[in-house]
Amino acid sequence: MSATADGPRIVALLRISAPGGDTTPSVRSWCSCGRDLVAFGQRKAAALIADHTRHRTTCPLLPHGKEAA
Numbered sequence: 001m002s003a004t005a006d007g008p009r010i011v012a013l014l015r016i017s018a019p020g021g022d023t024t025p026s027v028r029s030w031c032s033c034g035r036d037l038v039a040f041g042q043r044k045a046a047a048l049i050a051d052h053t054r055h056r057t058t059c060p061l062l063p064h065g066k067e068a069a
Helices: 042-058
Strands: 002-004 007-009 012-017 026-031 036-040
Touching: 012 042, 026 042, 036 042
Parallel strands: none
Antiparallel strands: 002 007, 012 026, 026 036
16 A cells, blocks of 8 residues: 555556366456556466566556555
């Protein structure tokens, strides 16, 4: 989250859905810079999680030096 004059706001989000069993896991990586990616399946979901982590270090809208979503 990022603090603004109006209070904290979400600037990036990683949503992981892995219900288990024979279902397919999915991941959504969203950022207020315009990033909105979705992946389905275990390998693609894991790759998007890693890519989201890298994006947190390069996006100019995220607070660097702090933990961001």
